[in-house]
Amino acid sequence: MAFAEATPALLPPTVWQRLKKRKLALFGMALIALTIFGALFAPYLTPYEPNDQMFDGLTMQGAPMAPGAQFALGTDLLGRDLLTRILYGARTSLIIGVLANGVALIIGTFIGVTAGYFGGIWGNILMRFTDLMMAFPALLLAICLAAIFQPSLWIVAMVIATVNWVQTARVLYAETASLSQREFIAAERTLGAGNVRILFKHILPHLTPTIIVWGTLGISTTVLLEATLSFLGVGVQPPTPSWGNIIFENQTYFQAAPWLVFFPGVAIVTLALAFNLVGDALRDVLDPTQRGRA
Amino acid sequence: MKKLLTTSALVAAIALPQIAAADAHSDLDPNAKSGGNITVTYKDDVATLDPAIGYDWQNWSMIKSLYDGLMDYEPGTTELRPGLAESYDISEDGKVFTFKLREGVKFHNGRVMTADDVKYSLDRVTNPATQSPGAGFFGSIEGYDAVSSGEATELSGVKVLDEQTVEITLSRPDATFLHVMGLNFASVVAKEAVEAAGADFGKTAMGTGAFKLADWTIGQKLVFEKNQDYWREGLPYLDSVTFEVGQEPIVALLRLQNGEVDVPGDGIPPAKFQEVMGDPEQAARVIEGGQLHTGYITLNVKMAPFDNVDVRKAVNMAINKERITQVINGRAVPATQPLPPSMPGYTEGYEGYPYDPEAAKALLAEAGFSDGFETELFVMNTDPNPRIAQAIQQDLSKIGVKATIQSLAQASVIAAGGEADQAPMIWSGGMAWIADFPDASNFYGPILGCDGAVQGGWNWSWYCNADADAMAVKADSMTDPAMVDERLKMWSDVYMAVMEDAPWVPVFNEQRYTMKSERMGGDDKLYVDPVSIPVNYDYVYVNDVQ
Amino acid sequence: MLAFITKRLIQSCLILLGVSFITFALLYLFPADPVRQIAGRSATPETVANIRAQLGLDQPFIIQYARYLGNLLQGDLGRSYLQKTEVSTLIAARLPASLLLMLGAIVCELILGITMGVVAALRRGTATDNTLMMASFIGVSAPQFVVGLLMLYVFAVQLHWFPIGGYGTFAHLVLPSITLGILGSGWYSRMMRSSMIDVLRQDFIRTARAKGLSRIRVLMRHALPNAVLPIIAMIGIDVGIFMGGIVVVESVFGWPGIGQLAWQAIQRVDIPIIMGVTLVSACAIVIGNLVADIASLFADPRIKVR
Secondary structure, three states: OHHHHHHHHHOOHHHHHHHHHOHHHHHHHHHHHHHHHHHHOHHHHOOOOOOOOOHHHEOOOOOEOOOOOOOOOOEOOOOOEHHHHHHHHHHHHHHHHHHHHHHHHHHHHHHHHHHHHHOHHHHHHHHHHHHHHHHOOHHHHHHHHHHHOOOOHHHHHHHHHHHHOHHHHHHHHHHHHHHHOOHHHHHHHHOOOOHHHHHHHHHHHHHHHHHHHHHHHHHHHHHHHHHHHHHOOOOOOOOOOOHHHHHHHHHHHOOOOOHHHHHHHHHHHHHHHHHHHHHHHHHHHHOHHHOOOO | OEEEOOOOOHHHHHHOOOOOOOOOOOOOOOOOOOOOEEEEEOOOOOOOOOOOOOOOHHHHHHHHHHOOOOEEEOOOOOOEEEOOEEEEEEOOOOOEEEEEEOOOOEOOOOOEOOHHHHHHHHHHHHOHHHOOOOHHHHOOEOOHHHHHOOOOOOOOOEEEEEOOEEEEEEOOOOOOHHHHHOOHHHOOOOHHHHHHHHHHHHHOOOOOOOEEEEEEEOOOEEEEEEOOOOOOOOOOOOOEEEEEOOOOHHHHHHHHHHOOOOEEOOOOOHHHHHHHHOOHHHHOOEEEEEOOEEEEEEEOOOOOOOOOHHHHHHHHHHOOHHHHHHHOOOOEEEOOOOOOOOOOOOOOOOOOOOOOHHHHHHHHHHOOOOOOEEEEEEEEOOOOHHHHHHHHHHHHHOOOEEEEEEEEOHHHHHHHHOOOOOOOEEEOOOOOEEOOOOOHHHHOHHHHOHHHOOOOOOOOOOOOOHHHHHHHHHHHOOOOHHHHHHHHHHHHHHHHHHHHHOOEEEEEEEEEEEEOOOOEEOOHHHHHOOOOOOOOOOOOEEOOOO | OHHHHHHHHHHHHHHHHHHHHHHHHHHHOOOOOHHHHHHOOOOOHHHHHHHHHHOOOOOOHHHHHHHHHHHHHOOOOOEOOOOOOEHHHHHHHHHHHHHHHHHHHHHHHHHHHHHHHHHHHHOOOOHHHHHHHHHHHHHHHOOHHHHHHHHHHHHHHHOOOOOOOOOOOHHHHHHHHHHHHHHHHHHHHHHHHHHHHHHHOOHHHHHHHHOOOOHHHHHHHHHHHHHHHHHHHHHHHHHHHHHHHHHHHHHHHOOOOHHHHHHHHHHOOOHHHHHHHHHHHHHHHHHHHHHHHHHHHHHOOOOOOO
């Protein structure tokens, strides 16, 4: 599991021990592992193809089939197996979630740290720019961007990244600014250390816990945003399954076929919840002073 | 459930050079009671009630009830009948129409309507400053070009002979002219009201119609009140109509079942359809009607490989139209040609391209594409169109054509279609053609004619057949009522020629299903009125009036 | 204080200017042509050209933006392309509904969040605490459209407790408010819990108990008011989150607010409306943030103003 491999290098062993003790965190990690498993092994877990519109998938009158023996979670309005689409949809959510969040993290770190470290005019401009981006209603901006560029997996990820880097930038700015004032930084400078060295050897390592926490929590936000964009019809292109666009396509039937909204909905909540639980636990473990703050 | 396919009897209306004087009494329903209010719901807000501008699903029938034009239609049918014009004469060459107006018709503010108002309204709708999407329909009136380019502010071809007489001269014979006079765009408005309201005229109404606008709360509801002085005596039956907007179709139907709503303006949503039809009591109140609608896939003849007619024919044979109508719950009829079955000029018995994937593959191979090819299918991103596109995509994949779906906002698809090199295939759903008026020519010009195959045009298949265009012009100049059959035959030939070239895949003609509440009365065809889409508010009534 | 507010106000104006520029530029880049939508499908090329000239859409970008800005400074948000009505009229007609919804959401999230947080703090470490915290996690993780659809289905369609979407009475307000507020209630319950735990540890609480005051009294009159302060300060921030949420919630519940207006306008590329709603939303967000920061200063000078 990718997460387990990464931790020893980034976190001291004691942190990992403490994390393991928190039951909610374990629960969250288990959910994430389950999702990744489902996404990776989807072709082997179900006999159906996600985009295969089957004649047997609809009743004689053309209505979707309820969950049963043949289709574990039922079928959708085009006669495609819902379980299969949900499993493949996990790929969409994970890929976009991680990708978008990764890019957002990079942008946020770059802007926040640069502004915090160098300060001055540039710092001011960058932070005002951040305020500007914060003033945009994120969803409206995302919808407009998605309408301008013909959506694809990458475009959707970029759009989400564009609206999501702000919080990270602000937090890292505050921390970097405070760190930069500390004496040991001044000491390093007098010793002749260049900016790059200071940044990478002294500042960034201190920021790592925050970056990890925000990185994890951020995936939850990006998963939710991707689902919302797909729900509004401006997410990934059909027939690529995404939990949000499954609900979008089938919501008019939510009375007659509530499983079409319920199961993908549960999937979205579960994945977002998992990352929230892990991120929150990481925050408690890595930096107790942040406890409970929004 | 009663099934009514409206048939055309356009023949009868056009055949008579003069129509007998006002028959305002003959169509009253003996069972009708006067009084009562009904509630109609719509999902989308009403943009405007200005007849020169309104071109939406919601406001089309509302405007019909607030305003009148020179010509009108028999309720629930596509037959023309006189409106504000009591009678009319057509000159020998078919180019001069003299309309005699009814006397004593009053606007909602009490003023009597005269010929000056007619002229004012026509000048206004063709004036570019009004930004009317329907200005182009009046292109055959003399003086239109001058007004449209801004050189003149009045149509030289529209003359007021006296208070009750308007003479309209056309620059060329136009067999569709009387239909154009029955369009909402040709409605008569009161000059003083337009000038008083300025650019906000669309949020008010001042016409001669059966109802007046009593109240409008933006985003929530509109209330129409009976026009006590309406010139058709005995009409309307209802005292008022309340329109509630912002209601999802499912919610509207649930409220109808609860007794809170009388007519769901957006029809019966697919999800409730089976449930409703399974209950005999409710099924009896469901009305099905044909629409003058065709849903089609355009194949861009300027983009390879759709420049090859065999490829286009192969695609036609690959689409399983029955299955696609299943996607919309069977509420459509598979289409074989551009015109819908209820349109005069429809070629009966024409089978079109049968569903035959094997033959399609063979044809593709003959054309040199035995391995298929890749292409893109553009579609509008509101439900159910992405689903239909996915069904089409699957059909195409079975003959080796890999189509990637581009599901975009409506305006983006329209923009892509208007460029010669962007959209190889477009599914027209959500933007599909519904006839503006019940005449065969309405399906040709902008979407299949050479004039439409320009940048920014609506002929998304970029199809341009000069011979067919010539036939179309000839057909529309056949204004002689005795030549109606010949004209329809010529139009039929035009569309057959189009099908030979197969720039389109006609997929289905949507049927409209709506339901009325228990208390509503009136002939079923009023609820699926092909002209006053969807409901003819002037003629419906309720049964529970004291 | 005054200097702080003045400085922030100036900054806010500049921010709004920036928002207007970026939005205008984005809409300019839309691949769809609004003139085509207005002109309709039977329009001739001359008509289209006429309309384009009338709307000033044939001008270069900078001129168009300058015109827009000029009008904006006079309070004119322009006219909708498709409805011809003034954008300010449309927004003014729908804004009260959205504000009502946000108010309802704030009430919901405060009631839910504070109650859950207090109970969890008092029952710290027990199963109740864990359940409540889990519930708040779920609240933060659920997309609003899922919550909305499920609430509609369960409470309106199946149980008939509430009307199925729509607007008008208090009953109509309940479900959408809860849907919009659940996200915030998740945050607030956790904040409230930790804030409460901190306050309960304070000396003055022990003093109050030692004086013989009842638990309830200590709770309500001494602990709660202090614990709630950080939350009150955060309400302003919610506005930003709501501005995105109302697009979805109003769509699901058929609520006639500006979210629904914006969504319909985007579908039809009715640029003046999109600009107007974005600016109004940005305005609200900026004001909300300012209020939150001022409230933070008053609530607890020790809390850093972000």
